[in-house]
Amino acid sequence: MKYEVFFLILVLAHEASAALEIRCTTAYCTEYITETGCSDLTTGCQVLNSTNYGTFMLYPDVCNCCDYCLTNLYEGDECVSGAPGQLPPSEICGPELACTTKDDDQATCQTMTTDCALERVAYDEKRDNGTLGSSELRPECDNDGLYSAAHCIPGSICYCKAPTGERIFGEIPYLNPWNQREMSCGCSLNAWRAQNTLDPTYHIPVARCLSNGRFDPVQCMNGTNATCLCIDSVTGAPITDISTVNVTNLAEDTLSCFDSTIHTNGTYNTTCEEAYDTLVANGVTDIELLPSCQIDGKYERIQYSDSKKICADPNGVQIDSFEALTNATEATIMDCNCARTRWILSKASVTELPTCCDFGNFEAWQCRRNECFCVDENGNQIGHEVAINDLEELTCYITNGGDACLVS
Ligand SMILES: *[C@@H]1O[C@H](CO)[C@@H](O)[C@H](O)[C@H]1NC(C)=O
Ligand SMILES: *[C@@H]1O[C@H](CO)[C@@H](O)[C@H](O)[C@H]1NC(C)=O
Ligand SMILES: *[C@@H]1O[C@H](CO)[C@@H](O)[C@H](O)[C@H]1NC(C)=O
Ligand SMILES: *[C@@H]1O[C@H](CO)[C@@H](O)[C@H](O)[C@H]1NC(C)=O
Numbered sequence: 466m467k468y469e470v471f472f473l474i475l476v477l478a479h480e481a482s483a484a485l486e487i488r489c490t491t492a493y494c495t496e497y498i499t500e501t502g503c504s505d506l507t508t509g510c511q512v513l514n515s516t517n518y519g520t521f522m523l524y525p526d527v528c529n530c531c532d533y534c535l536t537n538l539y540e541g542d543e544c545v546s547g548a549p550g551q552l553p554p555s556e557i558c559g560p561e562l563a564c565t566t567k568d569d570d571q572a573t574c575q576t577m578t579t580d581c582a583l584e585r586v587a588y589d590e591k592r593d594n595g596t597l598g599s600s601e602l603r604p605e606c607d608n609d610g611l612y613s614a615a616h617c618i619p620g621s622i623c624y625c626k627a628p629t630g631e632r633i634f635g636e637i638p639y640l641n642p643w644n645q646r647e648m649s650c651g652c653s654l655n656a657w658r659a660q661n662t663l664d665p666t667y668h669i670p671v672a673r674c675l676s677n678g679r680f681d682p683v684q685c686m687n688g689t690n691a692t693c694l695c696i697d698s699v700t701g702a703p704i705t706d707i708s709t710v711n712v713t714n715l716a717e718d719t720l721s722c723f724d725s726t727i728h729t730n731g732t733y734n735t736t737c738e739e740a741y742d743t744l745v746a747n748g749v750t751d752i753e754l755l756p757s758c759q760i761d762g763k764y765e766r767i768q769y770s771d772s773k774k775i776c777a778d779p780n781g782v783q784i785d786s787f788e789a790l791t792n793a794t795e796a797t798i799m800d801c802n803c804a805r806t807r808w809i810l811s812k813a814s815v816t817e818l819p820t821c822c823d824f825g826n827f828e829a830w831q832c833r834r835n836e837c838f839c840v841d842e843n844g845n846q847i848g849h850e851v852a853i854n855d856l857e858e859l860t861c862y863i864t865n866g867g868d869a870c871l872v873s
């Protein structure tokens with residue numbers, strides 16, 4: 466039954482893209498462009514200055530062979546919502562606008578009111594009234610006004626976001642602008658959807674992810690008789706026959722997507738899962754004695770150890786000495802986000818690291834190069850920075866009474 470759920474999510478969602486995988490070759494596009502041709506770009510798209518602008522997008526044909534660009538409509542302009550089978554439109558409601566129908570009238574472009582769209586409006590206001598911090602980011606929303614999956618903090622990490630804006634599994638060091646593109650977060654989103662659509666109290670096995678939120682290219686069903694297959698890391702679409710390799714034979718020469726830097730010969734179980742299974746097999750049920758594993762099979766950032774909660778790296782090793790007594794108030798607010806960020810950045814040889822509370826959370830303000838600013842629980846800057854000598858002026862300093870790790 467569990468395996469069926471797994472394949473339902475994995476296979477059904479991606480049946481269509483699996484077929485495309487094979488069709489969309491360079492040769493196909495060359496032929497497509499020669500035979501069908503691509504439509505000319507509108508003037509707005511060719512000019513691209515502040516009065517004439519458009520948005521380049523994937524061509525709404527299956528293989529994206531052509532450049533495709535839409536010019537923007539302004540608030541109040543009439544618009545048509547696209548429908549399957551119609552020609553792709555050449556005009557679209559501009560940023561933060563959605564084609565909205567009111568009382569059966571002709572649809573017009575109206576301001577979106579999703580959380581992401583509203584957060585952008587607030588961002589623009591702060592920029593205009595001078596209260597914006599230098600590393601605060603304008604939220605990235607998709608065409609429906611939902612949060613884009615990749616969220617990158619300058620000088621820190623990129624992490625995955627659910628469409629609702631909450632942080633979900635998947636993080637990498639943010640070292641260059643390409644990192645944002647690498648963060649497709651498909652596997653994290655797949656797991657998030659599975660957990661949010663189905664009964665949340667029921668443990669649903671989902672596709673194995675990589676630490677960056679992509680799909681692990683090797684997927685095996687667990688158990689002694691498991692079989693393994695290769696899938697696309699970005700889309701999760703199966704790319705080999707489903708009944709391929711017996712997990713006991715898993716190796717470089719049996720499965721093309723096997724990567725010895727990630728995978729282990731002959732098993733798909735990770736150290737964390739093995740530790741968990743062994744303890745459960747021995748009748749252990751107390752959660753304080755069991756490791757918790759992430760959806761990439763590695764250790765979660767918070768683990769129990771004796772009468773403490775510790776911040777752990779993905780291998781289950783305590784990071785520095787970040788911890789709190791299980792019975793202490795710190796343990797109830799502990800998130801280890803700062804500890805993990807420090808660990809990720811150190812591994813990437815970054816030397817400017819965030820400062821963390823003893824229990825692994827971000828200190829309420831961070832100081833860099835003689836400037837200080839308030840941050841949220843993920844290390845995002847909130848509000849304008851101040852000179853280090855004016856630290857007392859920061860809102861978070863005032864509300865915390867000068868305690869960067871205020872508990873309760
Ligand atoms: C944008 O380009 C159009 C067409 O070339 C031109 O008429 C207009 O003045 C340009 N606007 C700006 C702000 O440069
Ligand atoms: C600036 O704009 C933000 C966002 O709307 C608002 O919360 C803040 O109070 C404004 N600050 C000033 C000084 O106007
Ligand atoms: C992997 O774990 C499963 C239980 O989840 C167990 O049945 C199986 O034997 C393990 N495989 C190996 C190779 O250890
Ligand atoms: C498969 O793995 C999940 C979590 O990794 C575990 O909860 C489940 O018990 C395993 N199933 C079997 C049959 O080992």
Ligand SMILES: *[C@@H]1O[C@H](CO)[C@@H](O)[C@H](O)[C@H]1NC(C)=O
Nearest residue numbers: 687688689690691692711713
């Ligand atoms: C594993 O597969 C073999 C052969 O298909 C079968 O005889 C055996 O019962 C299976 N074992 C388990 C634990 O499912």
Ligand SMILES: *[C@@H]1O[C@H](CO)[C@@H](O)[C@H](O)[C@H]1NC(C)=O
Nearest residue numbers: 689690691692711712713714
């Ligand atoms: C997988 O390999 C193991 C060990 O060689 C064997 O016992 C098991 O029957 C195989 N399972 C299947 C389904 O072939």
Ligand SMILES: *[C@@H]1O[C@H](CO)[C@@H](O)[C@H](O)[C@H]1NC(C)=O
Nearest residue numbers: 715716717718719725729730
């Ligand atoms: C894994 O299996 C491959 C053969 O497929 C072999 O060349 C390699 O040495 C094995 N690695 C380990 C660590 O056993």
Ligand SMILES: *[C@@H]1O[C@H](CO)[C@@H](O)[C@H](O)[C@H]1NC(C)=O
Nearest residue numbers: 771772773790791792793794
């Ligand atoms: C918490 O536990 C420690 C030892 O485990 C004990 O020394 C301490 O008194 C306890 N504190 C509270 C508030 O219960």
